[in-house]
Amino acid sequence: MKTKDNFSAEHLLYLKKRKRDDLTVAAARISLAVGFLALWELLFQVGAIDGFIFSSPSRIAKSLVNLAKTGELFMHAGITLFETLSGFVIATAAGTLAALALWWNEKLRKILDPYIVVLNSLPKIALGPVIIIWFGSGLKSIVVMTVLITVIVTTITMLGGFTATDGNKIFLLRSLGAGKMQILTKLVIPSALPTFISMLKINVGLSWIGSIMGEYLVSRAGIGYLIVYGGQVFKLDLVYAATLVLCLLATGMYALVSLTEKLTVGKK
Amino acid sequence: MNTLLTLDKVGLVYHSPSGETQAIKDMSFEVNEGEFTAVIGPSGCGKSTLLSVIAGLIRPSEGSVKIREREGGGSGELGYMLQRDELFPWRTIRKNVVLPLEIKRRKTRVNVEYALSLLEKYGLKEFTDHYPDQLSGGMRQRVALIRTLAAKPELLLLDEPFSALDYQTRLSVCEDVFRIIRKENKTALLVTHDVSEAVSVADRVLLLSPRPAKIRKEYLLDFGRDTTPLKRRNDPRFRDWFELMWRDLNYENKR
Numbered sequence: 185m186k187t188k189d190n191f192s193a194e195h196l197l198y199l200k201k202r203k204r205d206d207l208t209v210a211a212a213r214i215s216l217a218v219g220f221l222a223l224w225e226l227l228f229q230v231g232a233i234d235g236f237i238f239s240s241p242s243r244i245a246k247s248l249v250n251l252a253k254t255g256e257l258f259m260h261a262g263i264t265l266f267e268t269l270s271g272f273v274i275a276t277a278a279g280t281l282a283a284l285a286l287w288w289n290e291k292l293r294k295i296l297d298p299y300i301v302v303l304n305s306l307p308k309i310a311l312g313p314v315i316i317i318w319f320g321s322g323l324k325s326i327v328v329m330t331v332l333i334t335v336i337v338t339t340i341t342m343l344g345g346f347t348a349t350d351g352n353k354i355f356l357l358r359s360l361g362a363g364k365m366q367i368l369t370k371l372v373i374p375s376a377l378p379t380f381i382s383m384l385k386i387n388v389g390l391s392w393i394g395s396i397m398g399e400y401l402v403s404r405a406g407i408g409y410l411i412v413y414g415g416q417v418f419k420l421d422l423v424y425a426a427t428l429v430l431c432l433l434a435t436g437m438y439a440l441v442s443l444t445e446k447l448t449v450g451k452k
Numbered sequence: 453m454n455t456l457l458t459l460d461k462v463g464l465v466y467h468s469p470s471g472e473t474q475a476i477k478d479m480s481f482e483v484n485e486g487e488f489t490a491v492i493g494p495s496g497c498g499k500s501t502l503l504s505v506i507a508g509l510i511r512p513s514e515g516s517v518k519i520r521e522r523e524g525g526g527s528g529e530l531g532y533m534l535q536r537d538e539l540f541p542w543r544t545i546r547k548n549v550v551l552p553l554e555i556k557r558r559k560t561r562v563n564v565e566y567a568l569s570l571l572e573k574y575g576l577k578e579f580t581d582h583y584p585d586q587l588s589g590g591m592r593q594r595v596a597l598i599r600t601l602a603a604k605p606e607l608l609l610l611d612e613p614f615s616a617l618d619y620q621t622r623l624s625v626c627e628d629v630f631r632i633i634r635k636e637n638k639t640a641l642l643v644t645h646d647v648s649e650a651v652s653v654a655d656r657v658l659l660l661s662p663r664p665a666k667i668r669k670e671y672l673l674d675f676g677r678d679t680t681p682l683k684r685r686n687d688p689r690f691r692d693w694f695e696l697m698w699r700d701l702n703y704e705n706k707r
Contacts, residue, residue, distance in 0.1 A: 377542070
């Protein structure tokens with residue numbers, strides 16, 4: 185392999201082309217966003233669209249600044265983030281443990297299989313009234329809703345990962361005299377790590393659905409509450425501003441999971 | 453010579469919802485210490501099942517399997533080598549090789565050093581800290597053999613260990629595996645459907661019948677202990693043995 189100092193002219197050309205391609209993509213991305221916002225603002229300024237219904241980037245920005253000044257923004261974002269993260273952590277842990285139990289006990293797996301199918305098919309939002317009656321109209325209900333939406337999918341995904349363990353490798357360990365616990369810790373868990381990571385990514389999306397849906401149902405605070413409230417009093421600036429914050433938070437959480445993936449799976 | 457493995461009238465019946473199948477019937481043979489025995493037979497005759505019975509992973513329905521004088525077979529003294537290397541991709545070569553020591557809870561400094569010394573002895577030292585996907589198929593299968601040897605098994609069970617390799621690699625890995633087994637003075641039982649492979653490595657070949665598997669014939673090969681597979685393939689006797697077994701095998705198939 186040639187090093188940096190003695191690349192051929194052809195290779196330098198190739199590198200230059202690659203760099204140019206990367207720049208083109210980045211430029212196109214940025215101009216897409218800027219162009220969209222500029223067009224939106226322009227249409228609003230000349231009166232082509234109704235600011236009351238469609239709002240505009242400048243009105244959204246103003247609304248965000250106001251929310252930030254009063255500190256409301258951070259309060260609402262904090263509450264929703266707390267609900268989402270608690271739901272995410274509880275559901276991930278509970279679902280993974282349930283999947284482990286089902287992997288360990290094949291009979292239990294057979295018995296519970298139809299119940300898992302039914303629970304998975306059920307739209308969890310239908311349980312809303314029951315959850316409110318059981319857990320009250322507050323944060324607790326929202327976390328429960330988040331957990332319910334996330335936990336079944338977690339269980340099914342992780343059980344799939346555990347049972348997909350290479351049968352020949354299990355055979356090899358058994359031939360060495362390994363017990364079930366050793367098979368679990370030395371083989372099943374490490375080989376399910378990629379499944380675990382992709383499950384985390386799915387769970388980021390699901391837990392945001394859970395917390396926002398929960399806030400739609402019961403809350404007095406949070407991003408979902410801001411969106412519902414804004415819609416009810418026709419403050420659409422607020423609706424758009426809250427949605428934007430939601431986008432940023434959810435993307436940030438996804439990015440954190442991707443980083444975890446790089447640190448674990450990438451390293452092997 | 454001491455007898456290492458004794459099968460006495462072993463029989464195995466499989467049960468499934470659709471019925472029962474006699475997989476092995478009335479099988480008796482012995483393997484002596486230091487001997488390289490190959491078992492050939494038509495495909496689906498239960499060769500791999502036989503190894504599982506010897507390894508104690510499947511209990512025979514009848515008869516007994518003894519290693520030395522211990523009843524029932526057992527995993528402690530056996531090393532299994534499979535078609536694929538089955539190295540764990542998230543472990544380095546070093547950690548793959550010491551896996552049997554971890555499982556058997558014998559991961560002492562001396563044992564680890566022994567395993568690593570095998571890597572060094574057979575030219576794999578520089579790959580100690582590599583991951584399996586950085587090695588070629590042939591090297592991976594050599595690592596798999598060293599992993600098998602790490603726990604110092606008395607008996608090696610080889611279940612078609614070369615069949616997943618391409619022809620060139622198969623010849624050279626077979627050569628290496630033979631040398632390593634001879635050099636470490638191990639007893640080995642190889643199961644294969646490849647007659648030429650059996651002739652090229654074994655001291656003795658057992659021919660199985662179609663299911664239920666039974667021993668039909670026994671061939672004592674006369675190449676001498678230290679004639680390696682490649683040398684044997686060039687030996688005029690190789691063709692004679694090959695043809696004899698080939699004919700017997702196909703005769704069995706047709707019946």
